[in-house]
Amino acid sequence: MNKIYVIGSTNTDMVVKTDHLPLPGETILGGEFFMNAGGKGANQAVAAARLGGDVTLVTKLGNDIFGKQTIEGFKKENIHTGYVFLDENKPSGTALIIVNGEGENCIVVAPGANANLLPADIEKVKDIHKAAIILMQLEIPIQTIAYVTRLARSNQQKVIINPAPAQKLDDELLNGLFLITPNETEAFLLTGIKVEDERTASEAASAFLSKGVQNVIITLGRQGAFFKNNFLKLKIDAPMVKAVDTTAAGDTFSGALAVAVTELMDWEQALQFAVQAASISVTRMGAQSSVPHRKEIHANGPGLIRS
Numbered sequence: 001m002n003k004i005y006v007i008g009s010t011n012t013d014m015v016v017k018t019d020h021l022p023l024p025g026e027t028i029l030g031g032e033f034f035m036n037a038g039g040k041g042a043n044q045a046v047a048a049a050r051l052g053g054d055v056t057l058v059t060k061l062g063n064d065i066f067g068k069q070t071i072e073g074f075k076k077e078n079i080h081t082g083y084v085f086l087d088e089n090k091p092s093g094t095a096l097i098i099v100n101g102e103g104e105n106c107i108v109v110a111p112g113a114n115a116n117l118l119p120a121d122i123e124k125v126k127d128i129h130k131a132a133i134i135l136m137q138l139e140i141p142i143q144t145i146a147y148v149t150r151l152a153r154s155n156q157q158k159v160i161i162n163p164a165p166a167q168k169l170d171d172e173l174l175n176g177l178f179l180i181t182p183n184e185t186e187a188f189l190l191t192g193i194k195v196e197d198e199r200t201a202s203e204a205a206s207a208f209l210s211k212g213v214q215n216v217i218i219t220l221g222r223q224g225a226f227f228k229n230n231f232l233k234l235k236i237d238a239p240m241v242k243a244v245d246t247t248a249a250g251d252t253f254s255g256a257l258a259v260a261v262t263e264l265m266d267w268e269q270a271l272q273f274a275v276q277a278a279s280i281s282v283t284r285m286g287a288q289s290s291v292p293h294r295k296e297i298h299a300n301g302p303g304l305i306r307s
Helices: 040-050 065-076 112-116 142-154 184-191 198-210 249-262 267-281 294-300
Strands: 003-007 011-017 033-038 054-062 084-087 093-099 105-110 131-136 158-161 215-219 225-229 233-236
Touching (some): 003 040, 011 065, 033 040, 040 131, 054 112, 065 084, 093 112, 131 142, 131 249, 142 158, 158 249, 184 198, 184 215, 198 215, 198 225, 198 233, 215 249, 225 267, 233 267, 249 267
Parallel strands (some): 054 084, 131 158
Antiparallel strands (some): 011 033, 093 105, 215 225, 225 233
16 A cells, blocks of 8 residues: 555645845845646645555635646656645635745745645545555645544544644644655744754754654755654755755655655655755746656655655
8 A cells, every 4th residue: 555645735836036025114126937737736746646655636626717737747758636625715726936046045835725625525535445655744724634644543544744834733633644845944943943964954853752752754955854753863965956945855754754654765865855855946946847857866866755
């Protein structure tokens, strides 16, 4: 059983590239404009599919031009779309993104139909018990995430939560969770520990473990990623690359990680795989447009991948 169910958001990203991010009240003339498929759930689904996963996406779109274009895009990526729901009352989600010359970004999201992906929709996903991995983020209602987590716990399924955008999570949701993957900012919000180096990353990871999370990965941007559970601790460095846009790096990492877990890679291999995929994504503009394919990981890191 190697099916990956991604439950999360779908957006259309509208991106402007600028020399610097604007200050409050500042108007700047930007450069190129792009309109790309995005949303953390959709990004992670595309990443997992391109990297070899058998992916079903559970999401909600508006019954509008963005929604229709998005469904066609999912089909081209070989993502199962049987649980892509349409909302007659809300538009599809959109995100406004500014990217500076160093690849840093700021993002504002209008959730639209994503805000209406509710537990009643999850009840319609009749074969969710077949998932080897359920991957979620925080751009959909928290009650839906809690519902799925409880359901998966009762089915003894593995859940990965990428806690972005950052918000507080209660202890009941964390207790028994298979894996959480915060970045430094999210780890600080959730644990109160500022992650600045390997020692503080270990302290933040221990805080999650104390709440019943089984495995913790803290992503460290260009510094790679840190892993800890009750038996193992390791850090994987990222390759040196020139970043042009970090928009979907975390999503690429999460999608790659889900694939690695379903392929029974050990944790060191899984982190190497995910770090390498994310490092490729930051060298390209856009969200889903930046996500690498499996053959690119082979080319850049032979020996990391189990065929």
